[in-house]
Amino acid sequence: MLADLPSNQMQKSCNILLEGMVESTTNPTTTLWNTILPMIIQDVEDEELHVGKFSLKTSIVTVSADQPAKRSLFGFKAHQASQSCFFCLSTGTFHKLGGSSKKVNTTEANYFVELSERSEVRSRDGTILDSEQGVNGFGDTPARIVQLIMPYDTPIDMLHNFGEGLCEVIIRELFGRGAPKSGMFHVEIDKLREAINEIVLPSQFSEIENCRNGTDKLAFFRLTLLSVAIRFEILNPHARFAIIAISMLANKMCASGVGPELFDEQLCSAAQWFLQENSNEYLSCKAHVSLKNHY
Ligand SMILES: [Zn+2]
Known part of the structure; x- marks a missing residue:
């Protein structure tokens, strides 16, 4: 490379x-x-x-x-x-x-x-x-x-740490797959699907909801779920904060813009605090690497 x-x-x-x-x-x-x-x-x-x-x-x-x-x-x-x-x-x-x-x-x-x-x-x-x-x-x-x-x-591997790490954990909890680590991401599935249907993204992202690979999972999280968390009040406020903070960190890495370091630090701290308040188990090694602001 x-x-x-x-x-x-x-x-x-x-x-x-x-x-x-x-x-x-x-x-x-x-x-x-x-x-x-x-x-x-x-x-x-x-x-x-x-x-x-x-x-x-x-x-x-x-x-x-x-x-x-x-x-x-x-x-x-x-x-x-x-x-x-x-x-x-x-x-x-x-x-x-x-x-x-x-x-x-x-x-x-x-x-x-x-x-x-x-x-x-x-x-x-x-x-x-x-x-x-x-x-x-x-x-x-x-x-x-x-x-x-x-x-x-060395750079942080966002695809595995976020896409196939923390984002995947949260996506599974939102859709009620497997045992949740806490009630933080509990949502009525019909309301979640309705909200997702309201989100319109450019056609290149039309298939991401299928989450076939790490790139799709990351895109679904940082675009679709971010929009749901901002626009709709169907999620617990802790969950909305965590999803918005993680998505904004991930989006920044997919763009060329440069913002103040303090902003990243606060996004990391916010996401970590809300996750940890609900269960320490969210702070796996993958989540730790991405949220401890090791950038
Ligand atoms: Zn560390």
């Missing part, structure tokens, strides 16, 4: 270079990634390419992957383990209720940092040492990628 393009260009398949594919019946292990990484580094790192009159220089600057792949690449313990967040050192296991609130600029006079910010407490050398010693969330096999990229210098 070419990381210096605008984000909507970066994700287009014509701008993604395929280096190789690995076929496997199980999730790849850290050892497998350690074997492959030197080959990728040799091909990509510090390479100069010439295409027509253009010269390109390539370098590995970050890593994007879904959660299981990212964990094995970096040699992290399972996501529910203590200190297994890529961005902070929250000691919570399954429900990570603590952790840092934001990345800080230490030159600002009013900065604050909770002691669990991984990039502050375990800056580069500390993180390499943690990886070698298998402590602070790292597993037994040291990962080679840690010599090159810090785990906290």
